[in-house]
Structure formats: C-alpha cells, structure tokens
Amino acid sequence: MRDHPDYSLSRRDILVSGAAGIAATSMTEGAAVAGTSRPPDAPPAAAVAFKVNGKARKLSLDTRTTLLDALREHLKLTGTKKGCDHGQCGACTVIVNGQRINSCLSLAVQHEGDAIVTIEGLGTPDKLHPMQAAFIRHDGYQCGYCTPGQICSAVAMLDEIARGVPSHAQVDITANPEATSGEIRERMSGNLCRCGAYSNIAEAVAEIAGSRA
Known part of the structure; x- marks a missing residue:
C-alpha cells in the first residue's frame, strides 16, 4: 500500500510561517507609507482652488x-480651532461667502471657488477688527480657545441680522430682526465657551451691534 505523505506541522513551523506573513504585510504597508506604492482602496486626491483671506490658494488634498x-x-492657519470635531461647539467657525459655517463638518473639495475668511483675515495685532477690539474691552474670553470661532460667528451673525435673516427668537419672522439681547444670545448659541464668559461675549457683540445701528 502506498504511504501517504506527512502533512503534519509542528508548532515551530506554524510560528515561523505566521511571522513571515506578518513581515511581508509590514513591508507592503511600509512601502505604501513611503509613497512607493498606493493602496488600492485609497481615496483619490483632488485639486481644490479657493480664496482664503483674500489670497488665491490651490491645494491637492485627500x-x-x-x-x-x-x-x-495645509495652510497653517491655526487660529481656527478644532474643538469637538462634530459640529457641536463652534470653535472651528469660519465665514464662507459671507456665511458662518462649522468648518469641521465641511469637506474642503466642496469649496471650489469660494471666498473663505478665518480669524487671521478679520484683523491683525496692529489693526484689530472692531469685534476683536470689543472682545478685549469686555473680557469676552478666558482661555481663548473658543474665541476665534466666537468672533467669526459674531461678525457673520450681525451681517445676518442686517440682511433680515430670521431666527427662532423672533415673534414675527416676517419682521426685520433687531440685535436685541435675546437675538444675540439665540444666534450665538451654537458657539460654546467652556469657561463661561457668555455675558461678556454678549456685551461685546451688543456694543458692535449698537455702533452699527
């Protein structure tokens, strides 16, 4: 009778085979990271061009x-903060085509051709935006982490009122809104301050609103 081949494996054989497989996988992944190959399931890169703080910028992005x-x-504009990264705190608020948005919830490739303003584009240390100066006068910040988003939101919010955009605080949404204390607090409610400087923030915004009236 013909002898059957011996297919038995020792524990050592299994360990050596497994280690070789892991090493091969690591080499493949390392090559991908180094840029020598691209994983087949990697998303494509896309070119996007927009204007940021008045300057034309073009990026190639995932x-x-x-x-x-x-x-x-990519642009090193770190004034815009990453807080919750879920659109819940408002620390990442920027102004896009005149409207405030949570930049953590929006893909960069959606903004082809858009005009984007960050806190760096509102004012400089030598020439502050009026809202920035008001925040300083009224101590509208403590740790300062949420402040860029608060200021961008406040600037765009007053423009919303000027354009007649209604809010939940209005009794008559067909009437022209006014920058009352209730309106300001309602419209700024999407910007959280962990330090609790809300009353000072509201005072700063109210001052600028009054100067526009």
Missing part, C-alpha cells in the same frame, strides 16, 4: 479632508 484640516494642517 477627498476626505475637511475644510478645518485644510486650513490648519
């Missing part, structure tokens, strides 16, 4: 890159 990460990591 299509999953948020506007927040494009601003912070």
Whole structure:
C-alpha cells in the first residue's frame, strides 16, 4: 500500500510561517507609507482652488479632508480651532461667502471657488477688527480657545441680522430682526465657551451691534 505523505506541522513551523506573513504585510504597508506604492482602496486626491483671506490658494488634498484640516494642517492657519470635531461647539467657525459655517463638518473639495475668511483675515495685532477690539474691552474670553470661532460667528451673525435673516427668537419672522439681547444670545448659541464668559461675549457683540445701528 502506498504511504501517504506527512502533512503534519509542528508548532515551530506554524510560528515561523505566521511571522513571515506578518513581515511581508509590514513591508507592503511600509512601502505604501513611503509613497512607493498606493493602496488600492485609497481615496483619490483632488485639486481644490479657493480664496482664503483674500489670497488665491490651490491645494491637492485627500477627498476626505475637511475644510478645518485644510486650513490648519495645509495652510497653517491655526487660529481656527478644532474643538469637538462634530459640529457641536463652534470653535472651528469660519465665514464662507459671507456665511458662518462649522468648518469641521465641511469637506474642503466642496469649496471650489469660494471666498473663505478665518480669524487671521478679520484683523491683525496692529489693526484689530472692531469685534476683536470689543472682545478685549469686555473680557469676552478666558482661555481663548473658543474665541476665534466666537468672533467669526459674531461678525457673520450681525451681517445676518442686517440682511433680515430670521431666527427662532423672533415673534414675527416676517419682521426685520433687531440685535436685541435675546437675538444675540439665540444666534450665538451654537458657539460654546467652556469657561463661561457668555455675558461678556454678549456685551461685546451688543456694543458692535449698537455702533452699527
């Protein structure tokens, strides 16, 4: 009778085979990181051009890159803060085509041709935006982490009122809104301050609103 081949494996054989497989996988992944090969499931890169703080910028980005990460990591505009990264705190608020948005919830590739303003584009240490100066006068910050988003939101919010955009605080949404204390607090409610400087923030915004009236 013909002898059957011996297919038995020792524990050592299994361990050696497993180690070789792990090493091969690591080499493949390392090559991908080094740029010598591209994983087949990697998302494509996309070119996006927009204007940021008045300057034309063009980037080649992973299509999953948020506007927040494009601003912070690629353009080094770190004034815009990453807080919750879920659109709940408002620390990442920027102004896009005159409207405030949470940049952590928006993909950079969605903003082809848009005009984006960050806190760096509102004013400089030598020439502050009126809202920035008001925040300083009224101590509208403590740790300062949420402040860039608060200021961008406040600037765009007063423009919303000027354009007649209604809010939940209005009794008659067909009437022209006014920058009352209730309106300001309602419209700024999406910007959280962990330090609790809300009353000072409201005072700063009210001052600028009054100067516009």
